Amino acid sequence: MSGFPPLVDQHCHGVLRSGPAGRSGFESCLTEAHALPRPAAPGASPFDTQLGFALRRWCAPVLGLEPHCPPEEYLLRRAELGTAEVTRRMLRASGISAYLVDTGLPGALLTPGEIAETAGAEAYEIVRLERLAERAADTARDVHAFLSGVSDALHAATRTARGFKSVVAYRCGLDFEPAPPNTSLVRTHAERWLTSRSPGDRLTDPVLVRHLLWSAVRTGLPLQLHTGFGDPDLRLDRCDPLLLTDFVRATEAYGTPLVLLHCYPYHRGAGYLAAVFPHVHVDFGLTVPYVGARSGAVLAELLELVPFGKLLFSTDAYGLPELYVVGARLFEEAVSGVTGEWVDRGAWSAPDAERVTGLIAGGSAARLYGLDGLDGLEGSGGPGGPDVSDGPRTEV
Amino acid sequence: MSGFPPLVDQHCHGVLRSGPAGRSGFESCLTEAHALPRPAAPGASPFDTQLGFALRRWCAPVLGLEPHCPPEEYLLRRAELGTAEVTRRMLRASGISAYLVDTGLPGALLTPGEIAETAGAEAYEIVRLERLAERAADTARDVHAFLSGVSDALHAATRTARGFKSVVAYRCGLDFEPAPPNTSLVRTHAERWLTSRSPGDRLTDPVLVRHLLWSAVRTGLPLQLHTGFGDPDLRLDRCDPLLLTDFVRATEAYGTPLVLLHCYPYHRGAGYLAAVFPHVHVDFGLTVPYVGARSGAVLAELLELVPFGKLLFSTDAYGLPELYVVGARLFEEAVSGVTGEWVDRGAWSAPDAERVTGLIAGGSAARLYGLDGLDGLEGSGGPGGPDVSDGPRTEV
């Protein structure tokens, strides 16, 4: 899309090194469901969803095919080209200038460095707190070693990573106790967990997860929090970002940016939090590819309350390199469509629309994560005016 | 509407045998409210709602009147023609090929057989679980006879009906204990209920309702569950389909299709459940006539996450035959409008839109309920591909 400002994908994951195995492997990468019935009923395959339709629309041309070609044709062409070539084409076609990669997911995935090299772009790491703690637990001899290990790993991450990520939504729900747990309680729970766990076990102890959250908040680096829909391991009604309200209040004085990810279908509530708490930002990553043709409609809902500089683009791409293309194209189409309609009927001015587009696409993320080396990523002053476009960064 | 695929109304009720009495009787059939103030304030009559406007639009022409003619003129013409003729005209005009009739509502209503004959269409029974249990209780001498009666009636229903329906949302809320109750607990509660109840009393005991739900799940027939809005007997915030999440998880291994009815305003959460659990399907029956001119907007929200073959048309018509016409016309207009816009801007292909329309209108319901005799109701293979359009039905 010519003239669209640079994209910073502020939340994504790695790409499968060897590609998915067969049609069913590919389909598994297109859904949040755990189990797919084989054979699926007509219309119940992941290809028969908004994501499936969007993938055929936007990715087929990248492989030299017609938009909306049948899945079989798409998969055949994909196999012909091979995983490396498909990955290279998709990452380059995505138009993304910088990737912030949550490295805490399992699988044989490309590293941030490999993504950067393949894409010809920048890539940075986001450290997943729960994975950091699980790694520390896998090697710790005792509670002291575990807690020191966590502390050291967090400290090390502040030098190499651009932010933290938590999946407390999956592990405990967002209605967790908001206050930081005291040291002796943390020790007791660490003892209990280390004693009972087998290597590789997930961290679900709410006291330890809270300890991680508060440790991350104290570093000042942006903290991304999964909210809203995801795979069936979570209970969606316990992932409403409004359940975080007391945690948001408790952390406000620290100034550490909280970035609420995905948010759907509770994105209006997330917009409210961003409107009334200075340190809250909102992303709608996973939502864009999954709602496909409806991305503009959902974006418009988000743009009701959220201050425009607090909304951040991401793809949440994981596994398939196609998801970067789908996320980027749908996002551009959504922003252009929504703001274009407002300009057409005089509700917004054209320069405002352009400025806001730049902020959402990447300008705000570049500021938030300190991606100083990127060209053209700062939003111009505009109506925000001279008293806000300079001065110290208060948030990081 | 020429060229629209066959409609299967997968959830509806009977039509009043003698028609409603007067304007106030008619209005009572156009609202979920219990009590209407007489006289209503201007704009507060059920005629001054989306349903009222849609009825005047779509049904007036069926009686030979102009669309949007005044309510008085409509009611006068209705009285002239008489209930039998109005019913015949409406059912035939609806264009519905097959009716799945929940026979558990009170009132002097046409039976499925009479609906089929009047409409010149197919009709099948859906058995309402709570009514089945209340009937068994009305005649049972003791607990043993009651529980045997329930079990026998359920077994008999599997031979004559196409599915079950539960109104646990009304009776207990959807936040009920998800696990099946054990036999001795069921006996204790049955004892208590039979002792205290008067003939005709509603079943509200949560243990007995759970016993019914689990008994139905074990039959493998589709189980319809009221979710979302309805009359003021329910508390809407306890009818969010996401409150069913643990019940959905607990029943997944059985493969029994769960069909979430209505869902509004929690339809996006219902779409999520359908996206991540293979046995969950979604209907937006009651919502369509009640939101009227907004049907397309609500449908578009539903089509964000739900796999397209898991969304089912219904009217939830009850009492007035007009509700079949209103539901069918609004549904057709909604689907055509929403998918047409996506085709126009290239987000969907035209063949995909046609195929998905066929699935939602009736193809998926025909499969789910085993309506094998209906012509033209199977969706074609299309992008779902050959590996999904044949093979054994896994769900029923």
Next chain:
Amino acid sequence: MSGFPPLVDQHCHGVLRSGPAGRSGFESCLTEAHALPRPAAPGASPFDTQLGFALRRWCAPVLGLEPHCPPEEYLLRRAELGTAEVTRRMLRASGISAYLVDTGLPGALLTPGEIAETAGAEAYEIVRLERLAERAADTARDVHAFLSGVSDALHAATRTARGFKSVVAYRCGLDFEPAPPNTSLVRTHAERWLTSRSPGDRLTDPVLVRHLLWSAVRTGLPLQLHTGFGDPDLRLDRCDPLLLTDFVRATEAYGTPLVLLHCYPYHRGAGYLAAVFPHVHVDFGLTVPYVGARSGAVLAELLELVPFGKLLFSTDAYGLPELYVVGARLFEEAVSGVTGEWVDRGAWSAPDAERVTGLIAGGSAARLYGLDGLDGLEGSGGPGGPDVSDGPRTEV
């Protein structure tokens, strides 16, 4: 906007007597946030929200500037003209015929009488219950004097005010115990509160707030209840109007109109309550200015279930006179856009759209609050028909 029916602003507040101080003072009046970072990040100023954009669009021309002129230019011109002139221009430009002013907010604000005089319009008082009780507590010597003071003040208000308002959402959340508290419980809590409070302290005791609510219900005057979003003192998830369901049921027999204010993002649930309970009405005041260009979209969602005569216009304007202009223009544009689209595609008739517009704009509010002196504010009979357009007012 020529031809738009008269507007009754059924919920608003006073205008700052001396105007806000500087840019930061002005920005503080454009957000529900407590603390704004200085300097704000680009795009995070209240000017970079839908409200900020709508203000530049609609209010700049009232000051003789181009729509969407930069904030600096707007603020400069505002300072040149002075507070009194800006207030006069804005109130007169708003086109509002009658103001219902909640006088319970702090600050040096214009009184209803001053607003009426400045605007050349009518103004009436709405009495805020919590403020009434706090004033009574400030002067009461003991519990008896306090409770008598509350009772006397309520009684006096029924002679001078047009309704009551409660912010129980802020003070206790909407999940409060629905039943009226008994006298001895009220006395105990009054004793406790009077003993512990310092002058000026807010009332947050749930028993005393319930006592106020029930005392107001017994007067029969309309009772406005804050629901949905607001400043960060509230927890939004505890302000879902559906949490009021049991209170709504408990008060139904009194017939006292309950008016749910704002409602966002739970406005669909509010529409449901209005659809099924005769005494429930809905307002979306604060929502309109805050969602700006999205007002039409939110209005359309509200118009899904709410009977059309039960939806009321308001601005919730507070502090800045601009907020009256923004609220009125956005509302008119929203109603015209939404109903115009429905008329264009035949879903509504043009006379119906005109009648409904008149009801929402001011006709229903004029009836509900007994504003008999206003010209042209009664909706015509139309499809509601002769049996509903006359007869006794049942509600007040």
